[in-house]
Amino acid sequence: MSIxxxxxxxxxxxxxxxxxxxxxxxxxxxxxxSLYVIGRSHTDEKAxxxxxxxxxxxxxxxxxxxxxxxxxTNAIVYELNKNADGSLNQQDPVKIYWIRYAHDSxxxxxxxxxxxxxxxxxxxxxxxxxxxxxMNFVSYAKKKLYLMKRKDGSGYSTYTQINGKMAVLERxxxxxxxxTFWFPKIDDIExxxxxxxxxxxxxxxxxx
Numbered sequence: 001m002s003i004x005x006x007x008x009x010x011x012x013x014x015x016x017x018x019x020x021x022x023x024x025x026x027x028x029x030x031x032x033x034s035l036y037v038i039g040r041s042h043t044d045e046k047a048x049x050x051x052x053x054x055x056x057x058x059x060x061x062x063x064x065x066x067x068x069x070x071x072x073t074n075a076i077v078y079e080l081n082k083n084a085d086g087s088l089n090q091q092d093p094v095k096i097y098w099i100r101y102a103h104d105s106x107x108x109x110x111x112x113x114x115x116x117x118x119x120x121x122x123x124x125x126x127x128x129x130x131x132x133x134x135m136n137f138v139s140y141a142k143k144k145l146y147l148m149k150r151k152d153g154s155g156y157s158t159y160t161q162i163n164g165k166m167a168v169l170e171r172x173x174x175x176x177x178x179x180t181f182w183f184p185k186i187d188d189i190e191x192x193x194x195x196x197x198x199x200x201x202x203x204x205x206x207x208x
Contacts (some may be wrong), residue, residue, distance in 0.1 A: 069174045072131040163204040167193035
């Protein structure tokens, strides 16, 4: 009897992983592989209004970027992962965690599913340059991010293509209106950053 229960439990866990993986892959497909870039619209303005009421995660010397969604004010924060001596942990260079603004503003680690199928990163050192990294979300390999040292030597930033330009990524905001837990209806995705040379703000909106 216990063997049957164990087998059934393993099947349930497997099915959940497949379900999560499929759903989240679709989610990030819409986030990062939308068909076109749009100009400002009513949806953009609505998202901007919502985002304007959200708390902003505090910046520190290790800050990279963060993700927020219209469903609640919680933020997923990406930071440099440093060793005790202050050097970058080259085996695991990025730390990811929640700030639970919708609850008590405490921090929490991602759970297994979130780490493995949604918000976690695949990270590999660039060939010939072990201090710089290529990254992508575990749920969508085609959107490339790069963790690289800034030209002025002041630290690291995350770089990616925003509206056709290589820019420093600062935040992602996802506007959701309805749908289901597994397949939310995504109205707008905003990538926000700045040109590392001119410091000009660069914004890209995607409509799924």
